[in-house]
Amino acid sequence: MAEYFIETAKGKWEVVVGLEIHCQIISKSKIFSGASTEFGDDPNVNVCFVDAGMPGMLPTLNKECVRQAVKTGLGLNAKINKYSEFSRKNYFYADMPTDYQITQFRYPIVGEGEILIDLSDGTTRKIGIERMHIEQDAAKSIHDLSPTKSYIDLNRAGVGLMEIVTKPDFRSPEEAGAFLRKLRSILRYLETCDGNMDEGSMRCDANISVRPLGSAELRSRCEMKNVNSVKFVMQAIENEAKRQIEVYENGGTIEQETRQFDQTTGQSKAMRKKEFAHDYRYFPEPDLPPLVLTDEYINAVKAEMVELPDAKKQRFIETMGLTPYDAMVLCENKEHAAFFEKAAAGHDAKKVANWMMSDFFAMLNKKRLDISQSPVSAENLGKLVELISKEVISGKIAKDVFEIMAQTGEDPEKIVEEKGLKQVTDTGAIENIIDEVIASNPDNVSAYKNGKTNLAGWFVGQVIKMSQGKANPAIVNKLVREKLDK
Amino acid sequence: MTDITRLTVAEALNSLKNKEFSAVELTEQYIKNMEAGRKYNAYITECADVAIKQAEEADKRYAAGTNRALEGIPLGIKDLFCTKDIRTTAASHILDNFVPPYESTVTQHLLNDGAVFLGKLNLDEFAMGGSNETSYFGPVINPWSKDKNLVPGGSSGGSAAAVAAHMCAAATGTDTGGSIREPAAFCGITGIKPTYGRCSRWGIVAFASSLDQAGPIAQDVRDCALLLRSMSGFDAKDSTSCDIAVPDYENFMNGDIRGLTIGLPKEYRPEGLNPEIAAYWDKATEYLKARGANVKEISLPHTKYALATYYVLAPAEASSNLARYDGIRYGFRANGEHLDDLYINTRTQGFGAEVKRRIMIGTYVLSAGYYDAYFLKAQKMRRLIHNDFLEAFKQCDVILTPTSPITAFPIGDESMLQNPINMYLNDVFTVSVNLAGLPALSLPIGLSANGLPYGMQLIGKPFDEGTLFNVAAKLEADAKFERI
Numbered sequence: 001m002a003e004y005f006i007e008t009a010k011g012k013w014e015v016v017v018g019l020e021i022h023c024q025i026i027s028k029s030k031i032f033s034g035a036s037t038e039f040g041d042d043p044n045v046n047v048c049f050v051d052a053g054m055p056g057m058l059p060t061l062n063k064e065c066v067r068q069a070v071k072t073g074l075g076l077n078a079k080i081n082k083y084s085e086f087s088r089k090n091y092f093y094a095d096m097p098t099d100y101q102i103t104q105f106r107y108p109i110v111g112e113g114e115i116l117i118d119l120s121d122g123t124t125r126k127i128g129i130e131r132m133h134i135e136q137d138a139a140k141s142i143h144d145l146s147p148t149k150s151y152i153d154l155n156r157a158g159v160g161l162m163e164i165v166t167k168p169d170f171r172s173p174e175e176a177g178a179f180l181r182k183l184r185s186i187l188r189y190l191e192t193c194d195g196n197m198d199e200g201s202m203r204c205d206a207n208i209s210v211r212p213l214g215s216a217e218l219r220s221r222c223e224m225k226n227v228n229s230v231k232f233v234m235q236a237i238e239n240e241a242k243r244q245i246e247v248y249e250n251g252g253t254i255e256q257e258t259r260q261f262d263q264t265t266g267q268s269k270a271m272r273k274k275e276f277a278h279d280y281r282y283f284p285e286p287d288l289p290p291l292v293l294t295d296e297y298i299n300a301v302k303a304e305m306v307e308l309p310d311a312k313k314q315r316f317i318e319t320m321g322l323t324p325y326d327a328m329v330l331c332e333n334k335e336h337a338a339f340f341e342k343a344a345a346g347h348d349a350k351k352v353a354n355w356m357m358s359d360f361f362a363m364l365n366k367k368r369l370d371i372s373q374s375p376v377s378a379e380n381l382g383k384l385v386e387l388i389s390k391e392v393i394s395g396k397i398a399k400d401v402f403e404i405m406a407q408t409g410e411d412p413e414k415i416v417e418e419k420g421l422k423q424v425t426d427t428g429a430i431e432n433i434i435d436e437v438i439a440s441n442p443d444n445v446s447a448y449k450n451g452k453t454n455l456a457g458w459f460v461g462q463v464i465k466m467s468q469g470k471a472n473p474a475i476v477n478k479l480v481r482e483k484l485d486k
Numbered sequence: 487m488t489d490i491t492r493l494t495v496a497e498a499l500n501s502l503k504n505k506e507f508s509a510v511e512l513t514e515q516y517i518k519n520m521e522a523g524r525k526y527n528a529y530i531t532e533c534a535d536v537a538i539k540q541a542e543e544a545d546k547r548y549a550a551g552t553n554r555a556l557e558g559i560p561l562g563i564k565d566l567f568c569t570k571d572i573r574t575t576a577a578s579h580i581l582d583n584f585v586p587p588y589e590s591t592v593t594q595h596l597l598n599d600g601a602v603f604l605g606k607l608n609l610d611e612f613a614m615g616g617s618n619e620t621s622y623f624g625p626v627i628n629p630w631s632k633d634k635n636l637v638p639g640g641s642s643g644g645s646a647a648a649v650a651a652h653m654c655a656a657a658t659g660t661d662t663g664g665s666i667r668e669p670a671a672f673c674g675i676t677g678i679k680p681t682y683g684r685c686s687r688w689g690i691v692a693f694a695s696s697l698d699q700a701g702p703i704a705q706d707v708r709d710c711a712l713l714l715r716s717m718s719g720f721d722a723k724d725s726t727s728c729d730i731a732v733p734d735y736e737n738f739m740n741g742d743i744r745g746l747t748i749g750l751p752k753e754y755r756p757e758g759l760n761p762e763i764a765a766y767w768d769k770a771t772e773y774l775k776a777r778g779a780n781v782k783e784i785s786l787p788h789t790k791y792a793l794a795t796y797y798v799l800a801p802a803e804a805s806s807n808l809a810r811y812d813g814i815r816y817g818f819r820a821n822g823e824h825l826d827d828l829y830i831n832t833r834t835q836g837f838g839a840e841v842k843r844r845i846m847i848g849t850y851v852l853s854a855g856y857y858d859a860y861f862l863k864a865q866k867m868r869r870l871i872h873n874d875f876l877e878a879f880k881q882c883d884v885i886l887t888p889t890s891p892i893t894a895f896p897i898g899d900e901s902m903l904q905n906p907i908n909m910y911l912n913d914v915f916t917v918s919v920n921l922a923g924l925p926a927l928s929l930p931i932g933l934s935a936n937g938l939p940y941g942m943q944l945i946g947k948p949f950d951e952g953t954l955f956n957v958a959a960k961l962e963a964d965a966k967f968e969r970i
Contacts (some may be wrong), residue, residue: 092826105723
């Protein structure tokens with residue numbers, strides 16, 4: 001894609017960004033306890049003694065969370081570490097019941113990987129994954145219910161998280177946005193995280209620095225905490241980059257610090273300077289043995305892997321004849337891709353894609369429906385395209401049929417049959433109409449014969465109109481010329 | 487009628503089965519002893535009412551013939567085991583109002599076998615100490631005390647004192663660096679710390695997770711075998727618990743020791759070792775030789791680093807394990823203007839001096855910049871110490887050492903209190919065993935010139951508690967130690 005830089009009166013600057021994304025693992029129970037992970041229940045309902053940090057309670061590792069993490073690692077094209085270890089990250093806070101978080105430090109379950117991001121100009125770029133580890137979520141502090149008290153909801157305490165750390169590979173807000181969308185797409189394909197940033201099941205921290213364009217140095221970075229939408233991440237990067245550039249250009253320096261993004265203003269404020277950074281005193285978690293995975297286990301998870309968006313996109317391009325753009329759009333969402341494949345089965349895939357990308361998505365948007373609620377089924381959309389391909393109806397009639405399908409959910413064949421919308425291809429019937437048009441328009445016939453041959457189009461239009469749009473235009477065109485030229 | 491509280495658990499079970507007395511009668515006698523023995527300060531919480539109800543249930547079972555392995559046996563429980571609806575303090579101010587809504591796995595096993603709980607026994611605060619003097623509830627007095635009040639050892643001091651003074655038939659203990667064996671030695675009774683992973687740690691207030699292990703403290707070897715069998719077993723709720731079948735330990739006592747090789751580590755016998763204990767060590771060796779065992783000098787070359795290693799690792803884990811006692815969710819809370827003040831005030835007032843010392847040591851050795859020099863080095867040393875034992879056990883079946891270089895000392899001993907290192911030195915023979923995760927048993931061998939008990943320690947291969955019971959039974963028979 002086009003190079004991104006920020007230009008000021010004094011020069012051009014490049015942004016350097018790495019992301020850390022916390023993704024809640026989809027699992028029935030928490031990562032180290034048997035309590036439910038259900039979101040949206042009453043506060044402090046999904047809590048067991050382990051989650052509350054009661055004396056003598058011990059964590060036990062939820063195997064489902066491990067499987068989900070391995071799956072995700074494979075989805076990130078990353079190395080699965082057969083040996084990993086849990087560690088304690090020690091810090092005091094009221095929403096951390098044991099005052100330490102069980103996480104992975106020196107030995108994460110997933111090592112280096114990479115994913116391809118799709119940019120708006122149709123190109124792709126590789127983004128490096130540094131590592132991914134699994135850990136427990138904290139509880140939720142609620143500070144705004146009382147002027148003098150804080151409340152703690154332990155429902156979230158102990159829910160499994162995957163923390164994905166990228167390499168500092170992003171050079172523009174757009175790339176970061178594309179990465180988050182791609183990551184969300186992969187996680188949803190794998191069903192390992194629902195990727196809902198607004199509900200907090202996917203949370204992003206961005207490490208942002210700038211440097212003069214063309215320079216290879218890495219300057220001090222600021223960490224923007226918990227930015228909770230793709231749009232805000234992009235905005236936070238741009239605004240933070242501008243802030244840093246202004247500091248540098250005024251002769252100042254940037255010190256490593258943690259900043260809090262304010263989504264109402266788009267600006268951020270310093271939370272914690274480096275010298276006040278916590279010393280987390282990481283050490284191996286003595287309550288959990290190291291996590292050792294076998295090749296057999298990893299291969300078994302591999303065997304369960306679904307086709308991921310990149311592979312699907314490639315297949316749609318190569319075997320179904322889609323354009324890279326159409327394939328990318330259809331594959332971003334697993335349900336959309338599945339709908340498409342079902343609709344395209346046995347039909348003209350490219351035409352099905354065109355229909356989905358235009359009338360179909362427009363209809364869903366207008367009705368504010370999810371694809372799973374679509375009144376037009378995949379089979380029926382396929383049938384509609386088939387009716388056009390087989391010239392049973394024209395493209396124009398098809399639009400009317402689709403309207404009816406969107407309202408009633410009916411089978412297009414049935415609609416065409418009942419409403420008598422079948423294209424007339426019977427040359428005898430068409431000839432009768434042509435004869436009638438010729439007979440009732442002698443002036444135009446003679447004008448045609450005198451050289452105004454473009455009047456043929458007018459005759460064709462009259463015939464189609466008289467057939468109420470059902471006459472096959474190609475046949476009408478051919479027969480009208482034959483008769484007029486006689 | 488003889489005093490039925492003088493009976494061992496095995497003997498009492500026999501009498502109960504023969505209906506010589508009832509479980510209620512037995513329990514009432516122990517309650518009397520418990521009340522009469524309050525001067526020892528062995529119990530933090532007495533539960534006479536609960537105990538009587540449990541004993542009544544036991545009698546019904548005897549009547550119905552559905553009596554279980556420990557039916558009606560009155561036990562004392564170290565106050566580090568969470569007991570459902572019974573206050574559990576860890577001998578700390580910070581938990582002195584804590585009533586767990588759950589039962590630890592080990593105590594649940596004992597209840598499932600029909601045991602009666604008389605109450606919760608005193609200990610060093612959070613099991614940190616070797617003399618039971620760090621308890622928020624005051625020191626425990628060793629029943630062997632004569633003119634001066636002596637310590638019972640620690641941290642399971644209440645357990646050892648209560649068993650020695652017949653204030654319970656047997657007790658549970660926990661052992662992180664010697665906390666079962668040292669008090670058992672100081673009080674002239676028997677205790678075993680099993681292999682790490684043998685007893686579930688679920689529901690036991692954690693001190694140092696990678697070292698903590700529960701075990702019984704009892705009158706004799708047989709009672710330890712009976713109790714350990716009940717307390718042991720795999721627990722899915724403790725990921726460090728081992729799924730290995732629990733044998734009938736009592737059966738091993740009938741074994742023969744002919745041909746067994748007893749290892750004597752030369753590093754445990756430095757110049758200047760207390761000659762009294764050295765003499766008992768020789769005597770114990772002779773007893774075993776006389777029964778046909780072979781004796782072999784072995785080497786555990788990294789022994790001299792064991793104490794330093796232990797006093798880095800145990801505080802490190804403790805500093806993290808004790809973070810949860812912050813006044814937010816349960817236990818003692820001292821209010822503060824802000825969250826940080828609340829933490830500081832709660833922990834300043836809630837913890838005693840020794841616990842604070844270890845939290846600070848542990849925090850220090852885990853800090854950025856010190857981790858490699860202390861914690862990581864200690865981890866490596868732990869591995870070397872473990873390897874020493876693996877090597878040694880290629881040449882011998884069981885290792886014989888003293889339990890402690892000294893006998894019980896007076897409460898408030900200046901040298902111990904002024905320099906905690908002197909206190910830590912008492913653990914010199916016991917901590918390596920925890921670092922290596924091995925089973926070890928302490929039993930009384932004889933009295934000092936001033937009439938105080940010495941203990942001998944038998945160290946076994948992982949999960950080979952059976953051999954310890956076999957050898958210990960022979961030593962016990964030969965030593966003919968007279969308990970109080």
